[in-house]
Amino acid sequence: xxxxxxxxxxxxxxxxxxxxxxxxxxxxxxxxxxxxxxxxxxxxxxxxxxxxxxxxxxxxxxxxxxxxxxxxxxxxxxxxxxxxxxxxxxxxxxxxxxxxxxxxxxxxxxxxxxxxxxxxxxxxxxxxxxxxxxxxxxxxxxxxxxxxxxxxxxxxxxxxxxxxxxxxxxxxxxxxxxxxxxxxxxxxxxxxxxxxxxxxxxxxxxxxxxxxxxxxxxxxxxxxxxxxxxxxxxxxxxxxxxxxxxxxxxxxxxxxxxxxxxxxxxxxxxxxxxxxxxxxxx
Amino acid sequence: xxxxxxxxxxxxxxxxxxxxxxxxxxxxxxxxxxxxxxxxxxxxxxxxxxxxxxxxxxxxxxxxxxxxxxxxxxxxxxxxxxxxxxxxxxxxxxxxxxxxxxxxxxxxxxxxxxxxxxxxxxxxxxxxxxxxxxxxxxxxxxxxxxxxxxxxxxxxxxxxxxxxxxxxxxxxxxxxxxxxxxxxxxxxxxxxxxxxxxxxxxxxxxxxxxxxxxxxxxxxxxxxxxxxxxxxxxxxxxxxxxxxxxxxxxxxxxxxxxxxx
Numbered sequence: 269x270x271x272x273x274x275x276x277x278x279x280x281x282x283x284x285x286x287x288x289x290x291x292x293x294x295x296x297x298x299x300x301x302x303x304x305x306x307x308x309x310x311x312x313x314x315x316x317x318x319x320x321x322x323x324x325x326x327x328x329x330x331x332x333x334x335x336x337x338x339x340x341x342x343x344x345x346x347x348x349x350x351x352x353x354x355x356x357x358x359x360x361x362x363x364x365x366x367x368x369x370x371x372x373x374x375x376x377x378x379x380x381x382x383x384x385x386x387x388x389x390x391x392x393x394x395x396x397x398x399x400x401x402x403x404x405x406x407x408x409x410x411x412x413x414x415x416x417x418x419x420x421x422x423x424x425x426x427x428x429x430x431x432x433x434x435x436x437x438x439x440x441x442x443x444x445x446x447x448x449x450x451x452x453x454x455x456x457x458x459x460x461x462x463x464x465x466x467x468x469x470x471x472x473x474x475x476x477x478x479x480x481x482x483x484x485x486x487x488x489x490x491x492x493x494x495x496x497x498x499x500x501x502x503x504x505x506x507x508x509x510x511x512x513x514x515x516x517x518x519x520x521x522x523x524x525x526x527x528x529x530x531x532x533x534x535x536x537x538x539x540x541x542x543x544x545x546x547x548x549x550x
Numbered sequence: 551x552x553x554x555x556x557x558x559x560x561x562x563x564x565x566x567x568x569x570x571x572x573x574x575x576x577x578x579x580x581x582x583x584x585x586x587x588x589x590x591x592x593x594x595x596x597x598x599x600x601x602x603x604x605x606x607x608x609x610x611x612x613x614x615x616x617x618x619x620x621x622x623x624x625x626x627x628x629x630x631x632x633x634x635x636x637x638x639x640x641x642x643x644x645x646x647x648x649x650x651x652x653x654x655x656x657x658x659x660x661x662x663x664x665x666x667x668x669x670x671x672x673x674x675x676x677x678x679x680x681x682x683x684x685x686x687x688x689x690x691x692x693x694x695x696x697x698x699x700x701x702x703x704x705x706x707x708x709x710x711x712x713x714x715x716x717x718x719x720x721x722x723x724x725x726x727x728x729x730x731x732x733x734x735x736x737x738x739x740x741x742x743x744x745x746x747x748x749x750x751x752x753x754x755x756x757x758x759x760x761x762x763x764x765x766x767x768x769x770x771x772x773x774x775x776x777x778x779x780x781x782x783x784x785x786x787x788x789x790x791x792x793x794x795x796x797x798x799x800x801x802x803x804x805x806x807x808x809x810x811x
Contacts, residue, residue, distance in 0.1 A: 443638045450604055450632045452625075452656035461654070465642050542641040542688060 308332075326512040334516040342520075348501075352520060355486055355497040358414060359528060362421025362482035367475060370426045374433025384434070395427040399485075403492045417489030417497070424488075425481035432474025436467025469543050472536035479532050483525040498524070551617030551629060551711050553580040553603060553744060558612035560598055560770075571769035572598045576612070578763060578772060582711075585738055585745035587755035587762045588772075589801065591809065595770025596748045600714050603746065604630050616712060628656070631710030631743070633718045637697035639689040646672055646685040649703045668707070675703040678740070679733065695726040702737065712744045720749070728786055731757055735784055752805075756797045757784055764801060766809040773808040776801050 311328040314320045341348035373391075377384040399420065406423075410416035440463045448458045490499030498517045505513035560573040573595040580586045588596040601607035603614055608623035616627055639648045649672040653660040660668050676685050679699040681692075689697055698718060705713060719727045735758065738745050749755055755762045762776040778797050780788060788794050 441638075443634060443636055444640070446606065447632070447634065447638045448655065450606055450626050450630075451652045452628070454655075454657065457655050457659075461651075462640065465640070542690065544690075 323509070326515060330512045331515040331519070334512040335519055338516050338520060348520075351496055351498050351501050351517075352524070355490070355499060355521070356524065358417040358421060358486035358489065358497065359479070359483045359524070361414070361418045362425055362485055363475075363479050363528075365418065365422045366425035366429050366478045366482060369422065370429025370474065370478065371433050371471070373426075374430040375437060377430070378434045378437035391427070391430060399423040400488060403488070406489075407493045412493045412495075416493060417486050420489035420492070421482040421485030424485040425478040428477035428481065429471075429474040432470045432477075433467065436470030436474075437463055439470060440466045469536075469540050472532065472540060476529060476532045476536070479528050480525060483521070483528065487521060551744065552582050552615075553712060553746065554615045555579070555599075555603075556613050558599070558602065558614060559610045560595065560602065560607070561610045573602075573610075574769035574771045576770075576772055578775070580744060580746060582744055583742055585735075585747070585758055585760050587747045587749060587759040588765055589749055589752060589755040589762055590765030590770075590805075591750060591767060591811075593770070594765040594767040596765050597716055598770065599765075600716050600746060600748050603712075604632055604714050606632075628708050629711045631705030631708070631713045633698075633701055633705050633713065633715040635717045635720050637689070637694075637701040639697055639700055641689050644686050644688055645676060645681060645692065645700045648689065648700055649675055649707055651704060652707045672703070672707055675706055676700070678737065679703050693726075694722055695730060698722065698730060699733070702734070706737070706741060706743075710743060712746065713738075715745070715747045717749055718747075719754070720751075727754075728789075732784070732786060734758070735782075739783065752798055752801050753789070756780075756794065756801060757789065762801055764804050764808070766805070774804040776804060 308328045311325075315322065315325055315327040316329075338348045340346075342352050343349075373387075377387060377391075402423070403420070406416050406419055410419050444462050444466070445458065448462055453461070486497070487499035487502075490497040491503055494500055498521050501517040502514050502521070505511070505517060556577050558573055558576040559571070562570045562572055564570065576595075576599060588599060590596050598607060602609050602623075603616075603621060605621050605623055605626040614621040616629060619627075621627065639645075640651070643651065646669070650669055653665075653668045653672075673682075673685055676682060676699075679702060681696060681699055681703070684692060684696065689700070692700065701718070719730050722730065731754065745758075747755070747758055756778055757780075759778050762778060763772050764774045764776060765771065766773050776797070780793060780797060
């Protein structure tokens with residue numbers, strides 16, 4: 269039954285699958301680039317023709333020129349580099365604390381039913397509370413520097429980690445537990461050999477969201493107070509009606525968030541290799 | 551080792567206080583090296599009986615002994631290997647790592663010194679079930695039949711003397727299932743374990759067994775034992791013979807006599 273031909277056939281089938289996936293990947297990228305070009309083209313047409321006045325929306329070409337200058341500035345270590353770097357550190361710190369605190373709280377709630385029963389409504393309520401309402405207090409408590417931004421980022425990003433950790437640790441299949449029990453597994457063997465690997469895909473879904481939320485939190489933090497970061501640049505540029513600078517900084521924030529999110533996705537694909545791919549070429 | 555069951559009873563109490571008698575006065579002895587099937591309709595308690603033998607479910611009354619030693623709930627014996635309806639393989643482990651899993655569990659997991667020996671044993675078991683070239687494949691790279699072979703190899707890693715199988719092939723297609731029957735019996739012949747096989751498929755029970763224990767529900771009990779008088783080794787060709795049909799008919803008759811759906 270396990271003749272070499274069958275193995276070869278399987279390998280060949282895998283190759284064909286991989287080939288078609290690659291083909292569709294390059295097609296997808298082409299569509300994505302085309303869509304961006306179309307939006308920018310429409311934007312340029314509407315602004316260059318004066319349909320949308322310049323004081324409301326700068327021309328796409330102006331924004332791209334500014335963006336290019338900002339990118340050169342970042343690469344050469346100019347002032348934009350400092351802003352870029354500041355926000356980057358805020359996001360990463362916010363993400364890291366969210367992961368550590370979120371996994372700890374989520375695991376505690378998953379492991380101890382009374383803790384979950386007591387705390388869960390408050391976790392949901394806290395998540396529903398608009399954290400921006402605490403902005404003035406956070407500045408008073410944590411100052412104008414990094415700390416207040418990181419706290420704001422954690423206040424938003426910790427929740428998806430808590431919820432996903434809980435869900436992940438509760439997701440172990442009944443049959444898996446039955447198997448492990450039949451093999452005499454101890455509680456810690458069940459945890460490390462089955463429950464944690466089972467939870468990993470859930471954890472990473474939480475981490476991906478946490479990274480994006482942390483980026484939002486960092487910018488909100490920069491809006492509250494301070495004098496550095498891409499969020500601060502955006503705010504300042506809008507106050508000075510330099511809309512091309514504002515759009516450029518916003519674009520940099522998008523790219524930064526996108527790349528950081530990719531980092532988590534790549535880590536997930538490495539660690540959770542057994543999960544079927546979503547088919548996204550990224 | 552002999553599996554001896556005496557006056558076994560199991561009552562489930564529902565949350566509302568209702569009581570369901572899952573097993574009542576079950577008494578039988580399964581001898582060392584015998585292949586026995588528990589056959590019956592849904593709800594006759596056959597899976598519950600298997601779980602009690604395996605130490606996975608507490609009994610309500612009576613006793614179960616394995617080679618003279620009492621089965622204790624929550625303390626599954628290493629002498630019992632379990633095969634479930636689903637193969638239950640861990641997707642982050644290769645076929646070899648899945649077969650090796652039992653060695654890493656329990657109060658006394660395999661030490662470094664016995665590790666390589668057990669790994670070699672896991673590999674030879676995979677060879678035995680026809681997956682010698684698939685040791686490094688992950689479960690999702692294997693067909694349904696192959697996955698079941700891995701789960702059987704896993705149950706055999708620690709030299710199980712009693713193999714408890716809970717409808718292991720129910721989800722497979724007819725052709726694969728027949729193939730698995732023949733291979734399972736080959737393994738049984740080679741490893742000389744005691745086989746306890748749960749199914750609701752009368753043909754399957756007749757083909758595999760030395761003895762079929764016919765069970766009926768409400769309350770779940772063994773209503774008859776049917777000795778299968780087909781020669782060993784069993785082959786696929788036997789399925790069409792009158793001898794085979796005769797055995798199937800006897801099981802059916804007993805079932806019809808005691809149970810009216």
